Amino acid sequence: MAQQAYMTETENGGPGPGRRGATFRRLLGRLVAGWRGDPRIWRRGIVLAALAVILALVMLLHARIPNAIGNTGSLTETFLPWLGLFVPVLLLLALVRRSATALIALLVPAVVWLNVFGGLLTDKTGGGGDLTVATHNVNADNPDPSATAHDVAASGADVVALEELRASAVPVYAKALASTYPYHSVQGTVGLWSKYRIAGVKPVDIKLGWTRAMRATVTTPEGPIAVYVAHLPSVRVKVEAGFTARQRDKSADALGEAIADEKLPRKILLGDLNGTMNDRALKAVTSQMRSTQGAAGSGFGFSWPATFPMARIDQIMVQGIEPVTSWTLPRTASDHLPVAARVRLDTGS
Structure with a gap:
């Protein structure tokens, strides 16, 4: 019929x-x-x-x-x-x-x-994986940090990195995430929350004069991994100077050096890099790490600005780890979208 x-x-x-x-x-x-x-x-x-x-x-x-x-x-x-x-x-x-x-x-x-x-x-997402990670620039002027923290935790991530943390808001984030993530560390304006034990925490000098990057060892059931959290300086478009990014470029080089000196073979970088994978200024980082979005995502995964995403400047990158899937999370009260990825730690190597 x-x-x-x-x-x-x-x-x-x-x-x-x-x-x-x-x-x-x-x-x-x-x-x-x-x-x-x-x-x-x-x-x-x-x-x-x-x-x-x-x-x-x-x-x-x-x-x-x-x-x-x-x-x-x-x-x-x-x-x-x-x-x-x-x-x-x-x-x-x-x-x-x-x-x-x-x-x-x-x-x-x-x-x-x-x-x-x-x-x-093309859709390159796969199944399985050992670890889910997420990163989010929460915006220093976030009007509802508690709700933002709960939204990111709802992703089911085992490890969460937050950038642009205002000192006065850190206790709010810590309280909202405490029940899900028993381990955490905040260094300057970046922080790491984890379901697994954290050790070897230290700030990473990216040549700014204050702390906007950190490194930690996260001991997962599949063994230790080095996790870096970074928030590179913002870039600006000025009429008289064009696209000003000199400080961002200098910080990217310093971050790349720190990652290259890392002793652990398995590394994850989470953060707002204020640049895309096509940007030559991030070569010190992109030349040695893989983007989870490019390797296991679907679409461009634009993350900024949240109202109408036009570029993926929030990155999850790996070395010695296999990306399985990558995606953006729903919008929060921030001007960035959170991004998440699931990875496989046992690569058979």
Whole structure:
């Protein structure tokens, strides 16, 4: 009966797939028919074709864009995935201009974007794993730290890192998380809460003059792991100076050195790095650790700003550990989204 009703709806002009396909073919046929015999389709849209090639070159050679003026290279790399939005815009303009040259040229940036970011569009999440971790920049001006703490704990994470902790709010977070996480340590403005014993806690000097990074050994049932929590300095976009990130870059280098000197083979980095995995300024860290989102996530996992996430600057990275799945958590009272990941500690090595 349902099949008969569906067939009747389609035969009567309803939204059946066959009718929609026929409508698209008719529209496409009209468009192509309007171009037949037009000798200018290859001469029009040269500027659009040039823009398409430039767009492809920016995405392909972003590492060559210099940082000398306003850190333009890092700014481009921070929002690199969004350059793909220019492809449909140029496509529409090419159709309006009736330019075959521009349409063919658009294949170049489309292919480049898919080559660079296509892997993030597939779901790489898996099952199993030994440990769930989460990190959250809670925002120093968070109006409801208790609710934020409960929201992050609800993720089921075994280990939680919090950044941008205001000293007056630390007791609130500690109280809200105490029943779930019996072990915790706060160093400066970053803190670590764990279901498993913590030892070897120490601040990590990232060249700021105050503590915004820490290191601890977490003893899991599968053995000890080194956990780093970091909040790198913010970057700013200023009219007179461009994308200012010198202090962030200096801190990233110092953090990378600390991680490289770590004696334990299994390491996890949790924190707000104020930069994406494409940002060359984080190379000291990204060159030696894997992003859980890139290895085992689904989609881009943008985490900032919470109202309309445009970049993943909150990271969970691992070394000597296998990512299983990665995801963003629901919005809290912070301006960042929390991010979480599940990892496998026994990698068989």
